[in-house]
Amino acid sequence: PLLVECADGVLTLTLNRPDKLNAFNADLHRALAEALGRAEDDATVRAVLLTGAGRGFCAGQDLGDRDPRTWDAPPDLSVTLETYYNPLVRRLRALPKPVVCAVNGVAAGAGANVAFACDIVLAARSARFIEAFARIGLVPDAGGTWLLPRILGEARAKALALTGEPVSADDAASWGLIWRAVDDEALMDEARALALRLAAGPTRGLGLTKHLIQDAASRDIDAQLDAERDAQRAAGHSSDYAEGVTAFLEKRAPRFTGS
Numbered sequence: 001p002l003l004v005e006c007a008d009g010v011l012t013l014t015l016n017r018p019d020k021l022n023a024f025n026a027d028l029h030r031a032l033a034e035a036l037g038r039a040e041d042d043a044t045v046r047a048v049l050l051t052g053a054g055r056g057f058c059a060g061q062d063l064g065d066r067d068p069r070t071w072d073a074p075p076d077l078s079v080t081l082e083t084y085y086n087p088l089v090r091r092l093r094a095l096p097k098p099v100v101c102a103v104n105g106v107a108a109g110a111g112a113n114v115a116f117a118c119d120i121v122l123a124a125r126s127a128r129f130i131e132a133f134a135r136i137g138l139v140p141d142a143g144g145t146w147l148l149p150r151i152l153g154e155a156r157a158k159a160l161a162l163t164g165e166p167v168s169a170d171d172a173a174s175w176g177l178i179w180r181a182v183d184d185e186a187l188m189d190e191a192r193a194l195a196l197r198l199a200a201g202p203t204r205g206l207g208l209t210k211h212l213i214q215d216a217a218s219r220d221i222d223a224q225l226d227a228e229r230d231a232q233r234a235a236g237h238s239s240d241y242a243e244g245v246t247a248f249l250e251k252r253a254p255r256f257t258g259s
């Protein structure tokens with residue numbers, strides 16, 4: 001259910017259930033968790049690129065797995081979240097390496113919110129984001145109710161979550177939900193180029209930067225200044241810092257190793 005490829009420091013993960021618009025089932029979740037575990041452990045992985053096969057990015061939970069007509073009793077969805085979605089979002093945000101998401105087509109339900117949990121999101125201009133949960137009586141999950149009001153404010157967050165109306169890639173970009181909407185044909189080239197550039201970057205500094213920005217929302221300015229001080233101390237001890245300054249002084253491009 002997942003294609004995994006590692007080249008030039010980029011671990012490319014392609015959700016691969018195209019006939020279901022790459023909806024999540026347990027197998028896909030397990031494969032993704034294993035691949036992200038590799039991204040954590042393998043020092044040669046310096047960036048992750050997440051995308052989908054076929055015409056969709058991800059349609060959220062596979063609803064075919066959950067046919068109410070065959071229930072004896074409703075399932076406990078909190079178990080699904082605790083087992084799969086919450087660890088996935090936590091993993092994406094905790095990974096001290098950049099995660100690029102190339103949204104190649106529709107991203108619905110948890111598929112949209114997983115995309116938003118990545119660090120830099122590019123979307124094909126034809127892609128749509130749909131907080132589809134209300135259409136089936138659920139609440140937004142995979143971090144959506146945390147992220148959407150922070151980025152959009154309550155007015156837009158509530159409208160999207162309560163109506164399930166699709167958002168175009170261009171609107172998502174102009175609202176700050178994603179980094180950029182790009183022409184469909186250019187999406188994968190741009191996303192790969194970005195992931196390669198990040199993979200050639202000062203990985204420790206980038207990981208620290210990612211966490212500083214994520215954690216700022218839960219700190220006041222004094223605590224954030226302290227956190228910047230601690231992160232800068234760590235970054236200053238990386239060999240990539242020494243290389244970056246040396247390269248600047250020698251008027252050449254830096255050769256970062258990620259250490």
Ligand code: LHQ
Pocket residue numbers: 019020021023059060061062063064077080081085106108109110111130132133135136138141
């Ligand atoms: C699908 C799906 C799908 C199975 C398309 N499942 N087959 C967390 C915890 C626990 C439980 C519940 O959920 C969650 C979080 C969630 O993610 S809840 C939200 C679940 N997702 C949705 O409600 C979205 C359902 N899908 C759609 O509304 C549409 O498919 C969208 C708007 C995404 C795309 O529409 P179209 O472009 O018109 O494509 P389509 O509907 O024709 O889908 C193509 C095929 O993919 C089709 O199969 P078929 O055999 O008829 O060709 C769909 O049945 C299948 N598919 N989404 N989530």
